[in-house]
Amino acid sequence: MSTPTHLTRAISVIAHVDHGKTTLSDRLLEYTGTVAQRDMVEQVLDQLDLERERGITIKAQAVRMLYKADDGNTYQINLIDTPGHVDFSYEVSRALAACDGAILVVDASQGIEAQTLANVHQALDHHLKIVPVVNKIDLPQANPELVREEIEKVIGLPAESVIFASARQGIGTKEILEAVVREVPPPTGDPGAPLQALIFDAKFDAYRGIVTYIRVLEGTLRPGMRILMMQTGKSFEVDEVGIFRPDRTPVEDLSAGEVGYLIANIRNVRDSRVGDTVTDEARPAAAALPGYRHVTPMVFAGLFPTDTEQYQQLKEALEKLQLNDAALVYEPETSAALGFGFRCGFLGLLHMEIVQERLEREFNLTLLGTAPTVEYRVKLRNGEEIPVDNPDHLPDPAEIEAISEPMVTATIVVPSTYVGNMMELSQERRGQFLNMQYEPGDRVVITYRMPLAEIIHDYYDQLKSRSKGYASLDYELVGFEEASLVKLDVLVAGSPVDALSMIVDRSKAQQQGRRLAEKLKTLIPRQLYEVPIQAAIGGKIVARETVPAMRKDVTAKCYGGDVTRKRKLLEKQKEGKKRLKRVGNVEIPQEAFMAVLSLD
Amino acid sequence: MERIHSLYLHVPFCTWVCKYCDFNAYAVLEGLIPPYVEALSHEIDIAGTELPIGPLETVFIGGGTPSLLTAAQVRQVMERVRAIGLAPGAEVTLEANPSNITGPNVEGWLAAGVNRLSIGVQSLQPDALRFLERLHSGMDAIAAIQAARAGGFADVNADLLFGVRGVNLAAWLDTLEAVLAEGVQHLSAYELTVESATRLGQEVRTGLVRMPDADDQLEQYWAAAARLEAAGLAHYEISNWAQPGYRCRHNLATWNYHPYLGCGAGAHSMFRLDDGRTKRRWNVKGPHAYIKQTSETARALDGAETLSPERARGEAAMIGVRLLDGTGSARDFPEQRRHLVGAGLLREDNHQVRLTRRGVELANQVGAAFLVEVASPQQRKG
Numbered sequence: 001m002s003t004p005t006h007l008t009r010a011i012s013v014i015a016h017v018d019h020g021k022t023t024l025s026d027r028l029l030e031y032t033g034t035v036a037q038r039d040m041v042e043q044v045l046d047q048l049d050l051e052r053e054r055g056i057t058i059k060a061q062a063v064r065m066l067y068k069a070d071d072g073n074t075y076q077i078n079l080i081d082t083p084g085h086v087d088f089s090y091e092v093s094r095a096l097a098a099c100d101g102a103i104l105v106v107d108a109s110q111g112i113e114a115q116t117l118a119n120v121h122q123a124l125d126h127h128l129k130i131v132p133v134v135n136k137i138d139l140p141q142a143n144p145e146l147v148r149e150e151i152e153k154v155i156g157l158p159a160e161s162v163i164f165a166s167a168r169q170g171i172g173t174k175e176i177l178e179a180v181v182r183e184v185p186p187p188t189g190d191p192g193a194p195l196q197a198l199i200f201d202a203k204f205d206a207y208r209g210i211v212t213y214i215r216v217l218e219g220t221l222r223p224g225m226r227i228l229m230m231q232t233g234k235s236f237e238v239d240e241v242g243i244f245r246p247d248r249t250p251v252e253d254l255s256a257g258e259v260g261y262l263i264a265n266i267r268n269v270r271d272s273r274v275g276d277t278v279t280d281e282a283r284p285a286a287a288a289l290p291g292y293r294h295v296t297p298m299v300f301a302g303l304f305p306t307d308t309e310q311y312q313q314l315k316e317a318l319e320k321l322q323l324n325d326a327a328l329v330y331e332p333e334t335s336a337a338l339g340f341g342f343r344c345g346f347l348g349l350l351h352m353e354i355v356q357e358r359l360e361r362e363f364n365l366t367l368l369g370t371a372p373t374v375e376y377r378v379k380l381r382n383g384e385e386i387p388v389d390n391p392d393h394l395p396d397p398a399e400i401e402a403i404s405e406p407m408v409t410a411t412i413v414v415p416s417t418y419v420g421n422m423m424e425l426s427q428e429r430r431g432q433f434l435n436m437q438y439e440p441g442d443r444v445v446i447t448y449r450m451p452l453a454e455i456i457h458d459y460y461d462q463l464k465s466r467s468k469g470y471a472s473l474d475y476e477l478v479g480f481e482e483a484s485l486v487k488l489d490v491l492v493a494g495s496p497v498d499a500l501s502m503i504v505d506r507s508k509a510q511q512q513g514r515r516l517a518e519k520l521k522t523l524i525p526r527q528l529y530e531v532p533i534q535a536a537i538g539g540k541i542v543a544r545e546t547v548p549a550m551r552k553d554v555t556a557k558c559y560g561g562d563v564t565r566k567r568k569l570l571e572k573q574k575e576g577k578k579r580l581k582r583v584g585n586v587e588i589p590q591e592a593f594m595a596v597l598s599l600d
Numbered sequence: 601m602e603r604i605h606s607l608y609l610h611v612p613f614c615t616w617v618c619k620y621c622d623f624n625a626y627a628v629l630e631g632l633i634p635p636y637v638e639a640l641s642h643e644i645d646i647a648g649t650e651l652p653i654g655p656l657e658t659v660f661i662g663g664g665t666p667s668l669l670t671a672a673q674v675r676q677v678m679e680r681v682r683a684i685g686l687a688p689g690a691e692v693t694l695e696a697n698p699s700n701i702t703g704p705n706v707e708g709w710l711a712a713g714v715n716r717l718s719i720g721v722q723s724l725q726p727d728a729l730r731f732l733e734r735l736h737s738g739m740d741a742i743a744a745i746q747a748a749r750a751g752g753f754a755d756v757n758a759d760l761l762f763g764v765r766g767v768n769l770a771a772w773l774d775t776l777e778a779v780l781a782e783g784v785q786h787l788s789a790y791e792l793t794v795e796s797a798t799r800l801g802q803e804v805r806t807g808l809v810r811m812p813d814a815d816d817q818l819e820q821y822w823a824a825a826a827r828l829e830a831a832g833l834a835h836y837e838i839s840n841w842a843q844p845g846y847r848c849r850h851n852l853a854t855w856n857y858h859p860y861l862g863c864g865a866g867a868h869s870m871f872r873l874d875d876g877r878t879k880r881r882w883n884v885k886g887p888h889a890y891i892k893q894t895s896e897t898a899r900a901l902d903g904a905e906t907l908s909p910e911r912a913r914g915e916a917a918m919i920g921v922r923l924l925d926g927t928g929s930a931r932d933f934p935e936q937r938r939h940l941v942g943a944g945l946l947r948e949d950n951h952q953v954r955l956t957r958r959g960v961e962l963a964n965q966v967g968a969a970f971l972v973e974v975a976s977p978q979q980r981k982g
């Protein structure tokens with residue numbers, strides 16, 4: 001059943017994390033009968049176990065709904081749910097590029113937060129029509145009128161257009177759908193034109209190969225058609241096209257304005273590149289779509305299998321994961337301490353955590369991640385400039401002319417009581433104050449220019465704890481800036497452990513070294529031998545701590561009835577040790593490699 | 601299956617379950633003793649007909665408190681044991697609480713065929729006995745040893761506990777000295793171990809009781825070892841010392857990885873299969889369930905596990921290294937041996953290994969080294 005273009009809508013739901021996007025999406029699916037109530041589970045669109053467990057959305061998801069509006073027409077609404085966390089703003093940008101409108105969800109008690117603003121800016125960049133919704137109006141601390149005023153003053157959307165809703169209680173669902181069909185423009189494409197479809201996601205299916213998520217902007221896509229990927233130049237024959245309801249459902253065709261998927265016996269991950277344009281080989285479009293801004297990883301860390309034999313498995317797992325996580329980049333890395341692994345680039349710390357957890361769960365790997373670092377640009381005396389995303393690869397200081405580090409503009413939104421705390425924290429973290437703006441609803445928007453390296457080191461947690469959880473943060477990379485930086489090395493039992501090296505601000509290096517040694521002492525379990533831990537800057541030891549040797553580990557009784565229990569106990573301890581990485585004679589737990597993240 | 605020459609019989613009854621004890625023991629169920637003895641007798645009979653067992657070289661009646669059995673009940677059980685076949689000179693041990701060691705009992709046990717008495721002295725210090733919730737005094741315990749010896753037991757063991765809060769090194773050595781003065785042939789000195797599922801475990805968890813630190817415990821341990829060696833008792837297992845010719849043959853069988861049959865509630869058995877695998881099985885723990893199941897089905901099995909030859913060798917080495925004269929049980933682990941020798945935990949001569957002093961202190965680290973890594977359930981799935 002094909003819907004005429006003027007009755008088609010493509011929308012996203014955007015919001016700051018935890019403001020209720022996914023619950024609202026659930027209600028829309030339910031209200032339109034896309035998912036029968038008996039099949040309704042919470043977070044229908046979150047397909048990863050991890051998403052449901054953590055209650056967050058990581059991947060954008062697409063679904064088609066049919067809605068019979070008050071004007072008597074039945075509309076086809078394509079909905080793309082998006083993640084809210086700053087790490088995944090790239091996913092949001094991809095989703096928005098495939099839409100004509102966006103439902104903006106703002107929590108009735110939290111009000112506008114940093115990512116609300118960031119997402120609105122992205123939506124406006126894509127020329128999307130915004131339908132503002134104040135959600136969670138049923139909560140006792142809700143103040144919907146105040147939030148409505150904020151939306152008008154801060155974002156500039158008329159207060160009359162704001163819809164009050166409670167996704168949990170199903171309040172406002174119909175009003176939202178009516179606003180969508182009324183306000184969001186229909187797609188402008190021509191089903192008869194040469195095909196132009198934007199790839200916004202892809203997924204690997206063990207039976208079907210690669211499933212490519214697309215939005216058709218011009219023309220019509222049908223099974224049997226030979227398609228051309230305009231960036232890669234590869235061509236394929238389409239086996240199946242379909243829509244998400246929310247499960248994959250084949251259809252006869254997808255035409256301009258529609259969102260769906262295609263399967264074309266694509267086997268190689270790289271042949272279905274997100275942002276590429278799909279066209280008809282026989283009648284190609286004149287030009288490719290602009291695609292997406294190239295995603296730049298912000299933080300880098302090594303991922304190593306604790307069992308060296310899992311290296312090949314890790315490689316294959318990364319390949320598969322990269323397919324539907326375009327933001328993930330990796331290249332082989334060898335560490336003297338940790339062996340063979342991969343240097344991976346991530347969008348942020350949450351992204352890194354999620355990737356490691358997905359690799360471990362979905363591919364049955366046991367991994368060790370090193371502390372994340374940013375990418376530095378090092379200017380050498382010979383005039384060359386090299387990127388350094390691994391502290392251990394920092395050249396000898398004698399060869400270095402200057403080191404530049406990535407800088408961000410950090411936007412903090414916080415109630416005025418905590419402004420002092422936020423400024424103090426940001427200054428400690430080498431932040432340069434840029435601006436401060438008071439908004440209605442006791443809300444202050446503060447902007448700082450600061451090193452990204454400071455942000456990834458525990459800044460967000462500190463921000464939250466020093467504002468009793470009220471502060472929200474968004475940041476954007478703005479360029480590189482020269483800084484006075486040195487490498488801090490760590491020696492465990494006399495040998496340098498490359499994976500523990502970090503690049504730090506020179507003025508804080510000695511203090512950081514001491515804190516790191518102290519912290520490692522508490523994290524490295526007692527071993528058979530005494531283990532000295534030293535921190536060094538340029539070969540000079542600046543701190544030393546010692547993990548005393550294990551004193552006693554002996555069971556007094558081991559008689560006939562005790563053997564099974566004792567064996568199982570020791571086996572279990574041994575299993576636990578698998579999470580430790582043996583470096584020389586010392587077993588180091590994962591947490592030790594992350595110690596540098598929280599030295600304050 | 602390798603022929604079985606050792607039998608363990610469990611008696612799970614106690615007048616009072618001490619707060620540190622996590623054995624399979626129950627207070628206030630003494631009324632169950634008569635049907636329990638019947639059930640135990642029945643299980644011994646059946647095992648005798650079904651398993652390649654006997655003649656028995658060692659029998660160990662442990663608990664709980666087996667000395668709560670009357671002499672007649674011990675005799676009844678021993679008659680069933682004899683039906684399996686008791687080797688000439690077999691070692692037959694009974695564990696006894698000092699409170700039960702009276703002249704008539706001693707006479708009755710000897711008459712029933714018991715020839716080794718293991719007495720739960722634990723301590724002679726009044727504060728320690730109170731803390732440990734023992735119902736006898738130090739004097740009772742000394743009197744019990746004397747009564748056993750006077751009544752005719754030529755092979756007597758005393759169980760002692762060290763590392764008890766409030767008992768300093770001198771007081772602990774006084775206890776040891778007084779027990780040695782009674783001329784025991786065998787002595788077991790155990791570090792008081794906090795088991796989580798006990799009242800002591802709870803008291804330690806909640807901070808009500810603090811345990812001595814590792815240094816103090818080890819000081820008491822090594823001081824006792826020196827004193828016992830000087831008295832002519834050789835340190836032959838981590839917690840056991842004996843005069844020449846008086847090592848506990850029953851426990852040696854376990855440590856040397858020989859098979860044994862266990863009868864009674866919660867008792868464990870170990871069988872060596874012909875293909876090198878080891879089978880372990882255990883009975884239901886509760887006396888009620890044991891009695892019921894034994895009378896209905898002549899069996900009281902609760903669970904079993906079979907270890908591959910590889911895992912069995914690891915287990916044998918894990919237990920074997922506890923024997924301080926050395927063991928050949930680690931011969932299949934050259935790499936682990938080299939590592940442990942390098943770490944100063946093992947000494948090696950002639951394919952035998954034995955724990956160093958440091959190795960004794962870290963014996964679990966040594967034992968664990970021989971265990972084969974078993975895939976976790978998560979990995980097995982993949």
